[in-house]
Amino acid sequence: MQGIDREWIVRKTLFVMAMMAVLGVLLIVFFVAREAMPAFTQAGPANLFSSAWDPAGGRYGMLIFITGTLTTTVGGLLLGAPLAIGSALFLTQMAPRRVRSFFTRVVELLAGVPSIVLGWLGFTVMVPWIREATGSPGTGILAASIILAIMVLPTITAISKDALEAVPRSYLDASLAMGATRWQTVRRVLIPSAKPGLLVAVILGMGRAIGETMAVALVIGPATAYPTSLTSPTHTLTTKILMEMGESTGVQRSALFAMGLVLLLLSMALIVLVRAVTRERREAA
């Protein structure tokens, strides 16, 4: 009798714990949507999805910030993903075991560097370099992309490594036994076979980049204007929310929540994309 009771308690407790996560997600979406509501009803979608941000004049357009988020994310991935997949290839195909474990530890450490530290280093070390090299203010899309590239590196490297290791050895053997060189085998068999996994790695890296706030805020500018070059100051959704949340009220505050909602939906769309890609992989196998 006592055993059954204990079982029941454990089961219910675990159920409640699992429900917490579900509840958390639902509550977050609910509250963000509720707080964003006034912006939609009072300012209207046309106002929100315009380019003009001027709360004093009743303009709450977020297109500049969406542009900033998309360009820095894409920039970070363009710089970071090839580097990360390259490292994963090196780790799985070439590195001797000892180098591999050392390198893997280092990449894990990189994942643990707090974003404020990276951002601060970016601002005090990297931005001056860019300033000198280009004669511009130095902050902007380029600086943010480089910082994001460093931040997505561990995520993409680790998941790409798993994806590459999951390719059966027999595929590679078959190719090598045909007289293919190592490089031909990597390019024609390994990478195509690991492609869905590599895609997942990049998408998860994208998730990390799209929501990053602190590090980007320090090197993005800031300026409420479209970027005119890679080194002109601008804003992303996250940095704009960060800068204005403290001193905003009313519709302006609600508009910031609307920006948060857009960000949330973008992230969720990415997760759906990951699911779609992995499902495709399972069906292909």
Place this chain on the structure above:
Amino acid sequence: MTEVACGACGKFELEGVNLYYNGFKALEGIDLRIERCSITALIGPSGCGKSSALRCLNRMNDLIPGARVEGLVSLDGEDVYQRGYDVVELRKRVGMVFQKPNPFPKSVYENVAYGPRLFGIKDKETLDDIVESSLVSAALWDEVKGKLKSSALALSGGQQQRLCIARVLAVQPEVILLDEPCSALDPIATQRIEDLLVELKSRYTIVIVTHNMQQAARVSDYTAFFMIEQQGDPGRVIEYDTTNAIFTNPKDERTERYITGRFG
């Protein structure tokens, strides 16, 4: 042993070959003459080194860290382990079929076209011709000609293995190595592969590792019996002769015990 005259097939000779995996000696003093345009079977109990011996021939052991070969392995009189020897060229001349069918996760067509593409053939018609003739030679064409574009992984195990043979044939090798090619197949699929091998031996030198003594007896012209004396010892060739002689009149008592099924 009489040698059949044949133009394009390759001939292997092994003299005093030792193979080490790090400190462990896996093979010792292997002497074999692999005759051209014939089928040579390597038989013996599990772990006796017959697969390792096979992999010495196309230097697939190179891929195992710590593997080292001593002695002479020559293809048509040329030492394949000499410094500067072109391994890529060797593996092009000496194709390999593995124990578990391992087609690439690509279409049937792309699997067969893989090798030719690797070596720079881009012309669509030429590729089409190679794919068709290779599949015909591998006795698979009639079964797959309507689904060349569908995934090779959708084929049955036996079809996949014949596809792997077609893939090897597409680069026009001189020698084909098969490492227990039928161990994952049912008897009917096995039969088809065996028929295919007998058909192919007029054009290729074939070396097959097999667990299955009946298979060796059915398809091969020469048989080498491998064995290890006890755990930890290197594998050695106990007896090498025509298949007929090995199975009807073995000279070594251990060979006789093995082929009559008293151990292994």
